[in-house]
């Protein structure tokens with residue numbers, strides 16, 4: 001586990017790395033390739049997956065951004081006794097369709113074994129949450145937060161129910177969301193907003209009014225909202241909002257709207 005500059009958590013923990021979504025703005029992929037090296041001459045599993053049983057001496061991403069299970073990291077949360085807010089798999093999409101269910105279950109079990117921490121998960125494939133829940137593999141823990149990344153208003157996402165905390169990360173914000181939007185749902189407990197970083201050609205810089213629209217919705221709906229530092233040049237310090245939802249009450253249920261959306265994509 002590592003300390004992090006990500007403003008909405010204390011630490012990141014990456015028992016699984018690598019991702020196949022192929023987002024053109026991906027920062028994690030650049031980092032992984034900076035520290036890759038193919039020092040281990042092992043054949044990948046079907047699907048190009050890799051498993052590392054032992055901690056590699058160096059580099060930390062021997063298979064670059066190919067999906068890799070670092071099994072030796074599973075004990076990390078239990079080894080830290082002081083409770084932290086941990087972003088699980090900041091260098092992967094743990095719930096990507098290519099990730100074996102066994103990997104996910106092993107990671108969730110490691111979280112359950114260290115209940116002193118708060119765990120934040122984030123995916124671009126939230127229907128995997130639903131699939132796991134339907135076979136009773138998604139823990140209903142108070143210290144687990146299930147997040148969905150939404151870069152545009154049509155993105156599928158998971159809303160909270162009376163037994164889940166859920167949040168939405170609008171990062172990078174690639175356009176206006178518009179209100180009402182399917183991404184604004186009364187069952188979602190927290191909104192994070194961030195702008196694309198780096199100097200990619202075609203980089204989208206959000207307009208102040210796009211951000212303000214989300215904030216206005218959250219204000220009206222009584223939801224916490226968190227702006228990442230990447231919005232500072234757009235909002236100015238006076239316009240920044242940094243709220244955490246940890247004390248909010250759970251409530252609501254799977255909305256019919258979201259269930260319909262999941263059914264539509266299945």
Ligand code: SF4
Nearest residue numbers: 019021022023026028
């Ligand atoms: S989902 Fe995240 S980790 Fe995966 S390619 Fe996109 S930005 Fe990178």
